Amino acid sequence: MKPAPFVRHVPATVGGATDMLAEFGPQDGRILAGGQSLVPIMAFRMARPAHLIDINGVAELARVSRIDNTLSIGATVRHAAFHRPVADAEMGRMLSTVVRHIAHYPIRTRGTFCGSIAHADPASEWCLVASTLGAEMVARSKRGQRVIAAEDFFEGIMSTALAEDELLTEVRLPILPSQAHFGFYEFNRRAGDFAIAMALVTYRVTDGVIAEPRVGLGGAEARPRRIPEAEAALKGRPLEAKTFQAAAEAAAQAIDPIEDIQADAEYRRELVRAVTRRALERSVP
């Protein structure tokens, strides 16, 4: 249970980090952010990186800032930064509701938002938030900078569009419009475990009916995504049990569930039906 030997590099700037990634990325080098996913897999020897580029000392990556209608989250911002609302109204409330479901308090003091996105566990809460809201990921390398949309970023189980020389410097989350509502529900067996299935919904109400619905599912498929069939079942409908049931049914039918030791496909489909309905029930103002 001890990690294999590696060389540790400690950049002070983003430029320093991308120079190191250009050099060591091809030699089995990796970024070390919070270490809350990487160190356990190194302890199990499921990963034996030869080089770790420890970005925890890069001051410019530690910021959360609001730019127009997006919230920019730097690469070393910890999960714990979201315990208290970092934005106004529902946006801040949504993030501080969701963060409670990520691991445990002493893991949230180290683990980072961007580390979760780069790690791309299908059951990561932040990956679900990024997919549902339509986040943009900013990737920097010696070759330059590119911005990747959430639907192109998550490619599968722990697999992303990031190249081996790219640092995820920032995630840009669109801020929920004023008067938006949200609901989140996660099913797992013990507090702090990864979700077996979870749903995040957002929408506005105009003239008594649902407008701009978004329904995101995580933990159910190889990557989190929005479910257009469930959104169609909500759009233009009144907020009532019948609507929620129809959307939950549409979500359950639309997914291609993963199977693992925790749940087979049929059970996951049942859970998706339940978490979608419960997220919707929790969203009611």
Next chain:
Amino acid sequence: MTGKVAITLNINGRDHAISVEPRRTLADAIRENCGQTGTHIGCEHGVCGACTVIVGDDPVRSCLMFAAQADGVPIRTVEGLAKGDTLHPLQRAFMDHHGLQCGFCTPGFLMLATAVLEREPNITDDDLLDVLASNLCRCTGYQNIIKAVRAAAAEMRA
């Protein structure tokens, strides 16, 4: 290349100048290099919380941090809780409320609760439960740990 690096761990106010490989976890360095064996190691992959210590102001899993990352940062472990013969209110409350049996998990729970109560003296019961759910205990069934921390929280506020 993967050779040892010289670092200083400041544990409970005392500097330990040590030489460790980059892969040395903080938990191992505290125990093996600095001889402070109050910090326990259960799972070595972040699940049990037995290794919880306070780094800076944050409670962390010391098995998931490398020792070199804590170079120069003040670290607090269970050995630093009592003042001479006077136990910390949390330590006394764990005794009074039977919050421990074998004691393996206790240093982790004590450091977790210390960090959180110092930061949030008026923490709600719900939030406290969420915090205490972080660590595992195979003996007590948790109820007495929760009672002990609630009692200490009340005493520390008074």
